[in-house]
Amino acid sequence: MEKIKVGIVGCGGMANGVHIPSYKKLPDVEVVACADINEKAAMNTAKKHNIPHYYIDYHKMFEEESLDAVSICTPNVFHKEPAILAMKNGAHVLTEKPMAASLNDAKEMYYTAKKYNRILIVGFQTRFYPGIVALKNIVREGLLGEIYYARSWYLRRWGIPPSLTFINRKYSGGGSLLDIGCYAVDTILHILGYPKPKGVFSGIFTKFGRDPYFAEHGCWGSKWRIEEFDVEDNAFGMIRFEKDLMVLIETNWASYIREDGLNLTLMGTRGGARLEPFEIYRDVNGFRTTTNLQGDFPKIDTQQ
Missing domain, CATH: 3.30.360.10 (Dihydrodipicolinate Reductase; domain 2)
Structure with a gap:
């Protein structure tokens, strides 16, 4: 069975401490790429978790990687844009809580998921x-x-x-x-x-x-x-x-x-x-x- 390919947007504490370690415990999942505007953070995350590719621009990651799912681990105000772009590129999305920093942003994310028939879930464990x-x-x-x-x-x-x-x-x-x-x-x-x-x-x-x-x-x-x-x-x-x-x-x-x-x-x-x-x-x-x-x-x- 082909593994589910996951990309990570945001390489801070939540990505390194929660999302990536959790994905690594799942035998059918592989984290294949990560992205962060801080190149050092992206590079260190990739090195720490043996992730094949890292990017400083998530747009490029979505263009070059064939991702099944994406974890959004950015600060709250930066949830909407990568989530919407990920879904438009065919990936399902797990975003850190809260869903967005505003009601309008959350609505845009919701309607994008409906339009492209993607799963959008917020990390309310x-x-x-x-x-x-x-x-x-x-x-x-x-x-x-x-x-x-x-x-x-x-x-x-x-x-x-x-x-x-x-x-x-x-x-x-x-x-x-x-x-x-x-x-x-x-x-x-x-x-x-x-x-x-x-x-x-x-x-x-x-x-x-x-x-x-x-x-x-x-x-x-x-x-x-x-x-x-x-x-x-x-x-x-x-x-x-x-x-x-x-x-x-x-x-x-x-x-x-x-x-x-x-x-x-x-x-x-x-x-x-x-x-x-x-x-x-x-x-x-x-x-x-x-x-x-x-x-x-x-x-x-x-x-x-």
């Missing part, structure tokens, strides 16, 4: 977490009744990424909402089956990133310049959907909280649920019950 898979099935089967309220959050005690590709809108398109808040939004919509929204009340704030104290002490071993920090580090929103469903979204890079991470709760007319710890709350024959469940990662049919 959280959809395959065992608890999230279970919650989606539980909601779909109606075990919690009608879901009328949900809360989904991805919060950090202290986790501002110092790189310009995160903290400067020119490269990121946004701050914590686009970086990790997208997981909170995608996860709850995925579980609820993508209900139709009717209205949104939201607010974004910058409470830590432009504070000299926090910039000087840095985060994850690195500091940043406050004059370059022009995105939000906190974002909150309430979404009202059809059928009297309300969803609260919370996300930030820094806050004074006890625990950080992705989590969610569901409230239904026949039961409730929480992701971490994974618990189901129900009423059985007049008795209030709490069921705690644990699981392992399921095997995923990659054809789906």
Whole structure:
């Protein structure tokens, strides 16, 4: 069987630390080329992972390579152009989250995929977490009744990424909402089956990133310049959907909280649920019950 030929656009941390190592574990996949405007980064990536060809222009890579699929690992604002060109050249696309830095960019990518009959998927690996898979099935089967309220959050005690590709809108398109808040939004919509929204009340704030104290002490071993920090580090929103469903979204890079991470709760007319710890709350024959469940990662049919 001929191997699936993959090209990489963007040779930074996500490409070298996640995408390429994951592809190398698949016997039917071969990474045949990588591209980055930084020639040293492209060359080092090719050398490190034994990739046959590297380019400083992804346009040339698409012209010269016969690619079945492409991973987009560039900063957020640079997802659209290579994704669209890859699909026009016949490749399926896996792009890093968020899908794009703007709604219009995301729409262009979506309609290009439809026009050229290509698969376009965003790297929301959280959809395959065992608890999230279970919650989606539980909601779909109606075990919690009608879901009328949900809360989904991805919060950090202290986790501002110092790189310009995160903290400067020119490269990121946004701050914590686009970086990790997208997981909170995608996860709850995925579980609820993508209900139709009717209205949104939201607010974004910058409470830590432009504070000299926090910039000087840095985060994850690195500091940043406050004059370059022009995105939000906190974002909150309430979404009202059809059928009297309300969803609260919370996300930030820094806050004074006890625990950080992705989590969610569901409230239904026949039961409730929480992701971490994974618990189901129900009423059985007049008795209030709490069921705690644990699981392992399921095997995923990659054809789906």
